[in-house]
Amino acid sequence: MLGRMLLMASTALALTVSAALADPVTIRIVSKDLLSTNPDDVKLIEKYEEALKAQGTDLDIQLVDLPSSGYADKLSAMLLSGDIPDLIYFQGGDAKMAEQGILEDWNNWLPKTTYLKDALFPHNVERLKNYPYLLYVYPPRIPQPVIRQDWLEKTGVAAPQTVEDYVTLFKAIKDGDLDGNGQADTYGVTTADNTNELDAIFNQAFGVTGTWMKNDGGEWIAARVSNAEKDKIAFYASLREQGLYDPEYITTKWDVKEDKFYSGRAGVIFGSSAEVIDIYGGKMKQAHPEENPGLVLLAPPKGPGGQGLLALDVSKESRGLAIATTSQHKDEVVKFLDFVASPEGQAIERMGFEGEQYTKDGDTIKPTDKLATWYARFLVAANWQPPVQWMSPAAQESLKVIASNFKPDNAFVWPAEYAADIDATENVYRSWVYKFISGEAGMDQWDAYVAEWNNAGGQRMTDYARTVLNAQ
DSSP states (O other): OHHHHHHHHHHHHHHHHHHHHSOOEEEEEEOTTOOTTOHHHHHHHHHHHHHHHHTTOOEEEEEEOOOSTTHHHHHHHHHHTTOOOSEEEESSOHHHHHHTTOBOOGGGTGGGOSSGGGSOOHHHHHHHHHOTTOBOOSSOOOOEEEEEHHHHHHHTOOOOOBHHHHHHHHHHHHHTTTTOSSSOOOEEEOOSSSSHHHHHHHTGGGTOOSSEEEOTTSOEEEGGGSHHHHHHHHHHHHHHHTTOBOGGGGGOOHHHHHHHHHHTSEEEEEESSHHHHHHHHHHHHHHOTTTOOOEEEOOOOBBTTBOSSOOBOOSSOSSEEEEBTTOSOHHHHHHHHHHHHSHHHHHHHHHOOBTTTEEEETTEEEEOGGGGGOOOSSOOOTTOOOSSOOSOHHHHHHHHHHHHTOOBOOOOOOOGGGHHHHHHHHHHHHHHHHHHHHTSSOGGGHHHHHHHHIIIIIHHHHHHHHHHHHTO
16 A cells, blocks of 8 residues: 555656656747847747746747738738748738638637636627637727827817818918928828728718618618718818828828828827827827927817717727637647736736836836837737826827727628629729829719729629628
């Protein structure tokens, strides 16, 4: 009996020693702007590894570097080559991978988590019902406009409440020489790539209430060929004609957009999230330390069609994290994200590093200026309560505006056979919007645009959409 007990004890000891000496489990992560060349990213991953190891999960988290420019295309090429990391951030191209069975169903994994399942926002829950392959636990990304507080005060006009008020503000920015260079060379507003950011606050104002709307005959039509859309684009064109909207928006990328804001070439830009708004605020103060300007959030305006932020698409996540079905370490990937969603993990994810983004004296936590430019890499838990508020008033207000303006869209996930139609109609729309705004085409050519949109696949899409929407 004693011999058996000794054998059992020695076996248990051997297993313990073996586990202690075992190599950590390697999980590979690919994500846009999460790079092994970024010291903060590397330090953050090391912090997670240390915390998880203390809880008994020994991970070696490896970052797969992909350039930000052309990320979606480069990611697709990498995956199609057979190089498939365990955790993948998609910003497009995920549907093709889901169709090939490469992506795990999150609904099979979330119930197994302790923290992650409770960290979701309402729109996350709705999107997972429709498309369970991507998880993007952040407040909805709806662009909202900001302006330097000192510039708003210099204009002498109140924060805009109506569409007409926005025009007044943009004119005051253009004519006010707020940057003091002696020239009227500042645009009221600029955007990046297209008019999506303007749409975020002007859609509802002009009556563009969703992706699909009913015409006068009660039939479903695409909002992009509606009379409300026509009125909105005519408004954009009038802004450009008056020199209030940056005509270079079509070639302006996000970094150029930011630079125009910091350098005084544009008075108003849009931030896609509270964190981005604070990044803008932090960089603006760095660019103008002597003035130390804060930012003010501007409200969505009242217009002839209504007021509010654009309707939020809940058909699927347009970006987010996916677990590869080929991964040999799915449990470890889920454990990692579950830790990030935990109170301890969120303190790291959201606040950065003690001594850098914040200082701690006993129980008193004090943010530093560096926290303004810190951002979450993986997720922002809806139920986490920070120990100290570090967001600027503008960023905090942006979250309140999103919460009070939540309106689900009636968009839906398209079958794969409509992919070519979607791309073709999008190209037609973007091309004509630019022609209308630039003045290359007049609004009297609207019917020509609608005809081209329909011929490019829009009519086929509309016929299918009616079957879906009428069945709801």
